[in-house]
Amino acid sequence: MTTIEALHWCEDFQINIITKTKKLAERHRFALDATSVAKAAIMCRIPVEPAQYRVNCDFVQIGNTKWCKGTTVHKCPCCDNFVSRMHKFCYNCGQAMDWGNE
Numbered sequence: 001m002t003t004i005e006a007l008h009w010c011e012d013f014q015i016n017i018i019t020k021t022k023k024l025a026e027r028h029r030f031a032l033d034a035t036s037v038a039k040a041a042i043m044c045r046i047p048v049e050p051a052q053y054r055v056n057c058d059f060v061q062i063g064n065t066k067w068c069k070g071t072t073v074h075k076c077p078c079c080d081n082f083v084s085r086m087h088k089f090c091y092n093c094g095q096a097m098d099w100g101n102e
């Protein structure tokens with residue numbers, strides 16, 4: 001099963017519970033909550049393009065490197081934390097990064 005297939009399975013499962021259940025029992029609410037958590041974890045694995053950010057203060061430190069004013073660096077679009085091209089995942093929230101073909 002691929003990541004996208006797992007995400008679609010969770011979505012279909014939630015839709016089935018909501019549309020086929022007239023009154024949500026506690027176990028249905030639990031299943032909806034559990035699949036919501038699973039969807040969030042799965043979506044973290046789907047790479048997203050990092051947001052570009054131009055340094056507008058004296059410098060920004062990312063890891064051991066300082067980036068001077070005017071330099072373009074990158075931020076995680078999910079948590080707004082600075083990210084480095086050296087990493088495939090945001091070290092703050094775990095979101096997979098899509099750095100393109102660079």
Ligand SMILES: [Zn+2]
Pocket residue numbers: 076077078079080081090091092093094095
């Ligand atoms: Zn993040």
